[in-house]
Amino acid sequence: MQQPNKLTPFFENLNFERDDNTMVINFGPQHPSAHGQLRLVLELDGEQVVKAYPDIGYLHRGIEKMAENMTYNEFLPTTDRLDYIASTSNNYAYALAVEKLLGIEAPRRAQVIRTMLLEVNRVISHLFFIATHALDVGAMSVFLYAFREREFGMDLMEDYCGARLTHSAVRIGGVPLDLPEGWVENMVAWCDKVDKEVKNTYEALLTENRIWRMRLEDVGVISAEDALNWGCTGIMLRGSGVEYDIRKEEPYELYSELDFDVPVSDRCDSYGRYRLYMEEIHQSTRILRQLVQMYKESDPQLMAHAPQYISATKEEIMTQNYALMQHFVLVTQGMRPPKGEVYVPTESPKGELGFYIKSEGEPYAYRLKCRAPSFFHTGLLQDILVGTYIADVVTIIGSTNIVFGEVDR
Amino acid sequence: MRKYTPKDNVQAKSYYTDRYWVAPRVPREAVEAGTHFADVVEAMKAFAKESYIEVGQLVIHIDAAENFDAIKTLKEQCGYSQCSEQSAVDYLAKDGEFELFWQLLNIKEAKRVRIVCRLKEGEAIESIVPLFNSANFAEREMFDMFGIKVNNHPFLKRILMPDDWEGHPLLKTYPLHGDEFASWYEVDKIFGKEYRDIIGPENRDPARIDRYDTKRFSRVGYEVPFGADISEGEKEQPIEYSETLLVDYNKKAGKQLDQRK
Numbered sequence: 001m002q003q004p005n006k007l008t009p010f011f012e013n014l015n016f017e018r019d020d021n022t023m024v025i026n027f028g029p030q031h032p033s034a035h036g037q038l039r040l041v042l043e044l045d046g047e048q049v050v051k052a053y054p055d056i057g058y059l060h061r062g063i064e065k066m067a068e069n070m071t072y073n074e075f076l077p078t079t080d081r082l083d084y085i086a087s088t089s090n091n092y093a094y095a096l097a098v099e100k101l102l103g104i105e106a107p108r109r110a111q112v113i114r115t116m117l118l119e120v121n122r123v124i125s126h127l128f129f130i131a132t133h134a135l136d137v138g139a140m141s142v143f144l145y146a147f148r149e150r151e152f153g154m155d156l157m158e159d160y161c162g163a164r165l166t167h168s169a170v171r172i173g174g175v176p177l178d179l180p181e182g183w184v185e186n187m188v189a190w191c192d193k194v195d196k197e198v199k200n201t202y203e204a205l206l207t208e209n210r211i212w213r214m215r216l217e218d219v220g221v222i223s224a225e226d227a228l229n230w231g232c233t234g235i236m237l238r239g240s241g242v243e244y245d246i247r248k249e250e251p252y253e254l255y256s257e258l259d260f261d262v263p264v265s266d267r268c269d270s271y272g273r274y275r276l277y278m279e280e281i282h283q284s285t286r287i288l289r290q291l292v293q294m295y296k297e298s299d300p301q302l303m304a305h306a307p308q309y310i311s312a313t314k315e316e317i318m319t320q321n322y323a324l325m326q327h328f329v330l331v332t333q334g335m336r337p338p339k340g341e342v343y344v345p346t347e348s349p350k351g352e353l354g355f356y357i358k359s360e361g362e363p364y365a366y367r368l369k370c371r372a373p374s375f376f377h378t379g380l381l382q383d384i385l386v387g388t389y390i391a392d393v394v395t396i397i398g399s400t401n402i403v404f405g406e407v408d409r
Numbered sequence: 410m411r412k413y414t415p416k417d418n419v420q421a422k423s424y425y426t427d428r429y430w431v432a433p434r435v436p437r438e439a440v441e442a443g444t445h446f447a448d449v450v451e452a453m454k455a456f457a458k459e460s461y462i463e464v465g466q467l468v469i470h471i472d473a474a475e476n477f478d479a480i481k482t483l484k485e486q487c488g489y490s491q492c493s494e495q496s497a498v499d500y501l502a503k504d505g506e507f508e509l510f511w512q513l514l515n516i517k518e519a520k521r522v523r524i525v526c527r528l529k530e531g532e533a534i535e536s537i538v539p540l541f542n543s544a545n546f547a548e549r550e551m552f553d554m555f556g557i558k559v560n561n562h563p564f565l566k567r568i569l570m571p572d573d574w575e576g577h578p579l580l581k582t583y584p585l586h587g588d589e590f591a592s593w594y595e596v597d598k599i600f601g602k603e604y605r606d607i608i609g610p611e612n613r614d615p616a617r618i619d620r621y622d623t624k625r626f627s628r629v630g631y632e633v634p635f636g637a638d639i640s641e642g643e644k645e646q647p648i649e650y651s652e653t654l655l656v657d658y659n660k661k662a663g664k665q666l667d668q669r670k
Binding site (some may be wrong): 056060064066070231233333338341344352354356358360363364375376380407 | 421424463466498512
């Protein structure tokens with residue numbers, strides 16, 4: 001225990017009195033670079049980290065517990081609160097897991113809209129990443145530019161579903177609404193703008209910037225073996241030279257029909273990952289442009305036809321007695337999927353987001369486990385921070401792109 | 410007579426049950442010869458009690474004591490180089506067991522295998538951290554949420570809940586709104602247990618809203634002057650909290666958890 005006096009004042013966050021001459025500091029949980037509520041206990045020898053201990057749980061809301069007490073449709077809006085930077089990717093991952101359990105497939109137009117929303121969310125999330133990461137490292141202006149484009153992206157989401165952050169834009173079995181008029185044109189215009197801005201502004205500001213390269217190059221090096229061992233996914237894995245993108249390898253939705261590249265970097269450091277984020281934005285806009293034609297060619301059906309599990313369209317409910325009865329049962333009792341268990345991985349902007357659902361044939365999931373990429377990326381911090389300098393800690397945390405909604409759940 | 414509610418599973422249940430309705434099962438397919446999964450089944454022959462394909466993924470049931478060897482075989486012989494997820498399912502009410510699963514990924518083949526085993530209550534499982542570091546956090550979370558002990562884990566400690574928490578939140582015996590301990594956690598910690606009586610259940614909840622308080626809460630829809638009395642002579646009704654379960658998690662017989670009853 002510290003004995004505060006004039007010479008050794010009491011610092012809540014610091015502990016100097018250690019036998020081995022190291023200092024222990026509390027990084028967070030209220031640190032602007034902690035990306036939410038990360039408490040990182042660092043043991044420092046001079047400026048070098050000797051030991052790092054990520055302490056999480058400050059944002060724990062018991063989402064998995066709530067899933068056991070909600071019907072499947074009730075739980076869907078709760079998934080918004082996992083990765084709140086790109087909510088639709090969570091909604092989608094959950095909806096896909098339930099669809100796999102039910103054995104149904106969304107109709108073509110719903111698939112096109114979902115893929116569009118997923119990619120818009122990916123761009124939004126990546127723009128958010130570059131904004132906050134640059135801000136953490138010290139580049140203020142990139143934050144302002146990237147948030148501008150992100151605002152336009154959120155406007156697109158708002159035009160579609162009315163919400164900017166917690167979208168709930170996907171339903172189990174499809175999507176609730178068709179795209180509003182002019183949305184596709186706005187989306188293409190936004191893609192052009194994002195492409196142009198990423199290329200001419202962000203990459204021009206950062207990629208060859210001497211300070212940026214000095215802060216990022218050879219910082220946070222993760223070997224391919226370590227990345228696999230620690231459960232890294234998404235860009236954390238591809239930044240270490242392992243080419244694995246769930247969209248390509250285990251395609252879901254329309255990704256098998258779309259033409260896009262999976263950028264891989266074998267630099268294994270933060271700079272390589274930064275380059276991948278930039279490249280993925282371009283790939284996402286490329287996917288979005290291809291989807292425009294697919295959207296025009298698709299039939300207008302939006303929800304899968306599975307009367308046992310999914311309500312009919314509003315028009316049918318209002319006109320047909322049986323559809324109304326079905327709807328009443330589904331709303332008051334909830335759907336009862338078959339018994340069984342399913343694990344469905346999807347490529348969220350942060351990495352592999354998977355939902356494990358164990359169903360006992362009841363309207364409530366018996367067990368739902370959300371495999372959140374950021375949870376494992378936070379675990380990795382205790383390994384990669386050791387030996388780095390205190391100034392690089394913020395860069396490395398930023399580079400892992402963790403979001404605490406899904407770490408703590 | 411008060412309605413009987415089972416104490417071993419206090420999670421939400423459907424109010425409507427049809428005793429003649431039998432839930433269908435997600436189809437389980439046999440492993441076809443010549444596929445990648447057939448090779449995995451062959452390599453895992455010594456451990457597998459049952460294996461089948463469910464929704465495109467191979468599921469292998471093993472014995473809980475052999476989990477380390479089985480996963481080691483899978484990693485070294487079948488190329489499953491990533492442990493995506495690991496957790497448990499509570500079947501204590503039905504079978505007195507937990508069901509544990511490990512979700513493994515083969516990067517080269519893009520195939521996934523789920524290893525499943527049953528673990529009796531009170532037994533411990535062997536840690537797989539020497540094989541996969543990703544299990545470090547996952548096993549800690551499993552310990553935190555279910556109280557399943559993990560042998561040889563480098564740092565088995567609560568991860569999401571506070572260190573001094575009592576009870577394991579994802580057990581089916583744990584109510585959604587928390588138990589006695591959870592509802593008094595902040596009061597006990599900040600003021601001490603003796604303050605429970607002074608503070609009282611009506612002030613325990615920091616999010617509590619008094620309907621008649623016009624000083625701190627505004628009316629929505631009909632505005633009233635600041636501090637106006639809108640109770641119309643009606644007595645204030647104390648907020649009713651759901652009855653929490655008196656589960657003695659530490660199995661200390663004779664310890665009365667709720668002092669107020």
